[in-house]
Amino acid sequence: MTKWLLRCTVCGSERVLDVGFNLTAFRGRLYIYCRRCKANREHAVLGYYDDSGRLAPPGDFAGVDIAD
Numbered sequence: 001m002t003k004w005l006l007r008c009t010v011c012g013s014e015r016v017l018d019v020g021f022n023l024t025a026f027r028g029r030l031y032i033y034c035r036r037c038k039a040n041r042e043h044a045v046l047g048y049y050d051d052s053g054r055l056a057p058p059g060d061f062a063g064v065d066i067a068d
């Protein structure tokens with residue numbers, strides 16, 4: 001699993017999404033639910049947290065696209 005940092009492009013709130021696939025496969029944009037907007041919103045992929053817990057840019061991600 002990878003923790004990704006996402007930002008709602010409508011209200012600007014940030015959230016962490018812990019998923020088993022490469023969000024850069026969505027070209028840096030994906031629609032997920034925003035708790036502040038209370039609706040599905042476009043989110044920008046700001047980066048992911050590497051093994052040491054540091055935020056790294058999406059382009060540095062070297063994992064698999066989809067892990068089950």
Ligand SMILES: [Zn+2]
Nearest residue numbers: 008011034037
């Ligand atoms: Zn929002």
